[in-house]
Amino acid sequence: MSLIDSDPARYREGYGGRSREAWQEIYVARRAQLLAGVSAAADGRAAGDKRAVQVMRAAVEDSPPTPETLAPAGRCQDAQQPALPLPALQQALYACFAELANHLQFENTTVPRVAAFELLTRIEEPRRREALFRAFVPLWQALNGDDGPTSPYRRMIRMAAAQAGTGGSPIDAAAHTVGASVAEIEQWLEQILDAWSRVSSGPLEPWDYRFASGSAERALGAAIPRAALLPLNDRYYRDLGFDVTAGHVLYDIEPRAGKAPLAYTDYIRRGRLQRGVWVPTLVRVSATYPEGGLGPLNELVHESGHAAHMMALRTRPAFMDLGEPIFYEAFADVPAWSVYEPDWQQKYLGVSAATAAALRALYSGVMLDVAWALFDLRMLRDPQADPNAVWTDITARFLHVRPHPELAWWAVRVQLVHKPGYMVNYGLGAVITADIRQRIARQLGPFASGDPRWYGWLSRELLGSGEEQETAQLLRRFLGRPVSPQALLEQLHRIGAPETAAGGAPAASGG
Template sequence: MTAFQTQAQSALLVFALAAACRPVPAVNSPAHFNRLARAESAYHDLRSLKDQIDVTTYRGADRNVRGESIRELLARYTAARPAVVALLAEPDSQMLGSDDRRALGIMRRTMDRELVERLDVANSAPVSGPPHCTYSADSLASRGRDSLLARVYDCYAYAARTIVVESDTLDRLTILGMLGRTDDPERRKRLFLALDPVWRSVNGDNSAHSPYRHLIRLDASRWKAGASPVDASARRLGIDPSVMEKWLVSVLAKWRDITPESLIEPWDAYYVAGKASRVLSSRISLDELGAVNHRFYRQLGADPVQLGIQYDLEPRADKTPVAFTTFGGRGISRDGVWRGGEPWIFATYRIGGFDNLAEMLHETGHGIHIAAIRARPALHDWPDSDPYTEALADLAALEMYEPAWQVRYLGDSARLGESLRAKYFGIVMDIAWSLFEARVHRDPSLDPNSVWTGITRDYLRIKPHPELSWWAMRGQLVDSPGYMMNYAIGAIIIADLRAHARTVRGAITDSNADWYPWISEQLYQFGLARSSREVIEQFLGRSISPDALLRDMGRGTGW
């Protein structure tokens, strides 16, 4: 990991060189730079307060880990914001160089969109009961998309964490993990169908008046007007959306070609893909999840403890069912000393197992990424491409599907074909969901159950069940329409990056503590300082291609 010069040193050097070469107007003069530097420092502090307010709220807590209350943090934020607004109004963008002008523009936009005057802070106290989920979707839709979306997601989140199976109350991820480990086919079916309340919370009875069908109609006009997040994700990486869709279909076709021809029930598809989990999950207790996760990343020089990564993993009544990573604070260089940030990881684990380990390794991959960012405060953020961001989280995490990794960290291994099937079942499911979203938003009159049935039958060899909305089990389909495409495109990116990294450095499993500094310098450190496309293409020496992913899938021929 390289240490950057402070922003002041860099800017003054540029100014001095420019002045020495030729007479120029006072662009990026010390006075202009000092005003921007003061504004940027204050902006960083304000954003850190917002980050702390966010993670404290996500934790369902009244105080942050340093004992500061939400009320105190809000008061400090409210008091500090006017000064930041005033400081950002001072610099004349026309008197700044292009990099500083861009930084100023980003800060001003972030103030308008995220660091707003009145923060909408959710109640951090535990919820007193279930949300009201017997409602008229027609009525809520008439009030606008946001009203309907909030209700659908609340009901989805409640249903996903309160699934009744026999005498137990389980959550969605626990059920999906059990499908891969339950030998009795009838019990697998019961487990799968127990998810029905989750599906209905999103799509009701699948009629034209269902909550989801209202949402896609409300979204469709924005998508057609050029605001499609699916298309934007591809274009930002320099890929035509139609080409990207063909790439994704080629991945699904590859899966179809290397799997047995007979159709299987959806609950059995999870079981077939779960052979590696059945072999290895007994070696991963709930306590071992964190231990294995930390041991692996520590070997690579990315010790989560030393990097200040925080975890909130306990089940909680008011907790979102979607795992995610965010900033609890952002690093900054002050007085020539780097002060690290505070990445936070939120997930819910009631049991251990191979599948939950996969998710924890992925989220920690996000954590070590943002811990390595060394951009100036204005640009200290996620990259400009969500697919690239998701890809970086799996750069090391996908090593868990290699038998050599399994032997080293779990003491045993599944066969290569079993591991690859586990790895790519999740990927092709994400691709299926992304194509599903693209198609139903392209034509909201389509029956979503029929669209899903067609994709999973034709490519994943899963028996049709058009009577079930079993596609409706991912929260991103509700609160982040189009986001599933990021996982799909990210799978292509990560296969390409991993193949190149292996060529340059060898297998990650065999790497040591110098891996993290190297990959940080190559890929992790930039934030918004460079475009994702530029970083990827410089690393690869070419543009993105699906070839590496298709080759890797080919290792599993004869599953």
């Protein structure tokens, strides 16, 4: 069964018979050992061994000398110090999300960030939506001050761009993985946003953007109460041939103080062969869901997609990982996008939205990711630019949103201030997600309402080999050609003509 673990003291006794401090000591000692061993390992071995040494060396050099934690380590107010070095500034900005974004003040109550997005999709009264949107202002001020050149974000992005200039950025890595240049990537992102701008209408206030494409979310929200999130997730994965309830995936989805301000999935233990017996991987999903709805369900299925990926790995220890971030973020969305398909909704909810409304709900969110990816790309290229102006330009041109350059309303994703460039893994990742979904549909058949062969087939064809080969190669082999934005563009064309009035799409139909 899946463990819903909401006890805040659950690790007080440690894990596996050892305290956190004891594990930390083991980590630090073994990291040093591995670093020494890997440096001493000579070349001239078999090709597989050579790559194993290479992968291990990169992994250990990338990993911090003390274990990383997603719990906030810094304090938001430290971001105001003018001379803070880059890592400390990024930690402080990350802490702003924990301190402010998860405690938005709205109508005498406290709303976490992801729940606020859901409410912006659902609240009928424009004035209340505007009030909720403006509840983000304290966060925006903490991150970007008055938008002047010395704001915490602007100091951060200048340092990050300088560092990326020497060490490469997540955008360079993503470009390498899809086999395109950064200039080509920018073109793809613009092409995708342009296709969206043709199937959507405006002008919209920024607080109306989610509502305008949210008719499916509103119609289906009641069918997905909070208590249904895990059972729906479990049932869909079982129908795909993956049992998340077999005891290897632990879910921690209750709201709790001190929790990371974003949803994530990580290993507790990586599987390995011991005396001829496979000791399975153990993973944990952490998220916060005070409410149900299609958006939270989509996120939960995405996180479980990471869990499915981790559980599928069956290879030597050096290769027991997911590959490049753009690939594993894109893969997690392969099953997650299904919850927006009318076929999925009909089977699992007994009610479905009209195709155009259902796809609008999905792709309005995807387009924000694409817009943030373009924003990140442009800010890293020109870190002197005014971020509010860059965001206003993108959102006015492609999302039909009225200009509000006085507001840093781009700053609602923690990655933008903590790991600049990372949003490309979602924005450009959507291209890979659409491409993989299309390939599966052609090779195996549609899977929105399940296919028991799905997980086994993908484990063999795409996931199981982990990092045995470079992600770029793996992806190209699976697709049978280079990555292309064509599949995503075709999905956007499925939406059809723009709506005449914002939010006026047809409601759900029962079945």
